[in-house]
Amino acid sequence: MSERAITLELPDDLDLAVKTTPAELGAQIRLMAALKMFELGKLSSGKAAELAGMSRIEFFEMCGRYRVPVFNYKPEELEAELKQDIEQARKRKPW
Numbered sequence: 320m321s322e323r324a325i326t327l328e329l330p331d332d333l334d335l336a337v338k339t340t341p342a343e344l345g346a347q348i349r350l351m352a353a354l355k356m357f358e359l360g361k362l363s364s365g366k367a368a369e370l371a372g373m374s375r376i377e378f379f380e381m382c383g384r385y386r387v388p389v390f391n392y393k394p395e396e397l398e399a400e401l402k403q404d405i406e407q408a409r410k411r412k413p414w
Contacts, residue, residue, distance in 0.1 A: 346372065350381060358387045363400065 327348070330336075334344045350371045357367035357378075368378035382389045390397075 353378070354381065354385055354387050357382070364389065365400075365403075 329344075334341050337344060337347075339347065353362065353367040353371035356362040356370070357364060362370065364375055364378060368375045371378055371381065373381070379389055381387075
């Protein structure tokens with residue numbers, strides 16, 4: 320996966336205000352952006368998890384923690400996601 324950087328200007332003392340390290344703050348901003356974009360339907364759960372830097376299972380756990388609904392799919396979108404998940408699972412584990 321290739322990545323690109325986006326520069327975000329923040330107040331100098333923001334990490335102190337939220338009582339976290341700069342690295343943790345960056346991770347939190349990515350997670351919050353991923354959660355909101357997923358909630359708004361802008362990102363799939365897979366892409367949102369990728370943005371947040373975690374697995375889909377971990378991302379779904381974060382959705383629960385932050386009360387973001389995980390089932391905001393149209394029926395045809397849900398079917399496509401499930402088919403993709405099954406296909407990926409078959410590639411990873413021999414049945």
